[in-house]
């Protein structure tokens with residue numbers, strides 16, 4: 001399948017920047033779109049929408065629980081609300097509001113959070129969401145999407161606007177390389193397979209797709225046939241894609257900028273253990289909080305690197 | 320800890336605190352400048368005059384407690400702790416670096432002297448209430464101070480805690496609101512209006528003292544007054560200027576989360592010194 005679109009002029013932007021642009025486009029097309037934020041509109045990039053459509057933007061101040069409830073109320077009047085703040089505060093602080101009001105009642109509210117994962121960097125553990133996928137994934141009715149780059153983010157925003165129901169979208173703070181092919185077309189619940197490996201298959205999401213593709217390249221040079229899947233929809237999981245990968249290689253590696261508990265790795269294991277048990281190695285944050293530091297150093301510290309994926313696959317293949 | 324009541328020395332100490340904040344933030348290259356500077360006089364008054372605490376024994380049972388509910392002012396807390404002698408001043412240079420106990424937001428597990436990890440706004444007053452209850456249960460007359468941002472009081476939990484403190488007559492608690500009028504997205508009055516601040520705390524059953532948070536005499540007097548109030552918690556609404564002490568940072572929304580360049584640092588330190596000399 002398609003190569004990444006970097007060479008064809010794709011821009012390296014943060015997924016939150018793509019979100020800001022996508023919201024603007026959507027706001028022009030649909031006047032039922034309403035955006036809410038909690039004193040972080042500069043950081044979440046909802047600020048551009050606020051400027052363009054001041055009558056359709058609500059800054060709720062530093063009150064995430066109120067943010068979610070208000071978004072719920074707006075959806076009950078037929079509006080299409082997008083509620084944004086940092087991932088920790090959106091999914092953590094307002095979790096029960098999301099559970100009770102948004103998920104249980106299947107409201108058409110889009111929860112788009114930025115600053116997920118450890119690449120929040122210097123602000124440290126209090127601001128680094130490493131459990132948000134887990135928190136959202138356990139909720140019935142909730143769809144969970146983790147775009148990997150700017151191209152995908154824009155498509156995700158367009159797609160979820162057309163879908164009726166609660167969705168959580170996990171975005172990041174830092175610039176990320178383009179990983180999706182130019183002709184890529186996102187649809188909810190459908191993974192993108194770059195290559196199916198005979199020796200191992202890496203199922204990745206978010207910024208780890210780029211890292212996984214690098215690992216695939218290194219392994220290829222060493223004679224190991226590894227594949228990569230971008231599992232951007234974590235719920236509903238693309239079971240068929242996981243099954244194909246497991247059948248093709250018998251070794252699955254999951255890679256995410258999230259705890260190894262409850263996230264993509266958890267979702268893949270839950271599915272495979274019941275349907276096609278094969279060994280699974282999980283790359284992610286190993287049940288610890290993050291810490292302050294530059295993004296790239298933190299990625300190394302927590303083993304979110306191509307080298308660590310390569311090492312993990314080689315060790316698993318030796319056994 | 321020998322505490323000073325000499326206003327002149329406290330004012331000078333507050334300038335030293337500001338200088339250290341600016342230096343560590345410049346070195347770190349990221350962090351929260353405005354909100355650290357706005358509360359510098361208050362925290363100086365607490366750590367170097369009012370609070371009973373022992374840097375050699377951070378877990379001393381009878382100590383007064385300080386909860387930095389607005390955890391992003393970590394550089395201010397770290398400076399107060401370092402200058403008090405909890406750890407060596409050289410550690411300030413490691414702010415926000417990998418392996419440092421000086422995390423972007425305070426972590427009590429890594430740094431003695433930090434009572435509780437904060438950074439997610441709105442949670443500190445509840446914790447302070449719990450401490451105040453526990454101290455009362457143990458028959459101790461230690462006091463609990465909790466510093467909140469004004470924007471922070473938009474969090475519902477703050478008002479849940481405000482209700483509890485007055486319900487349980489926690490007169491050993493003193494909340495201080497750093498009323499600098501700004502938050503991240505702009506002026507509080509534009510983002511989510513807070514006024515009447517004094518009236519809100521009073522309506523929740525608190526004794527309220529409205530002061531200029533940069534007037535050291537007023538700050539000390541208010542803290543003294545709080546100690547005499549019985550059967551009610553006290554809230555000090557401290558009118559402050561975000562970025563206080565550095566003319567080109569003062570009152571600017573932008574300097575919430577922007578650190579000084581080395582040129583700005585030099586100028587800022589110059590301004591602080593001029594006051595000392597003048």
Ligand SMILES: Cc1ncc(C[n+]2csc(CCOP(=O)(O)OP(=O)(O)O)c2C)c(N)n1
Nearest residue numbers: 039354438439440468469470471501502503
């Ligand atoms: C629960 C939560 N929501 C959002 C944030 C992000 N945030 C950090 S500081 C800040 C603004 C704080 O304003 P204020 O309380 O007035 O602090 P100050 O002006 O003293 O810096 C925000 C929204 C946070 N740390 N915690």
Ligand SMILES: [Mg+2]
Nearest residue numbers: 469470499501
């Ligand atoms: Mg403020």
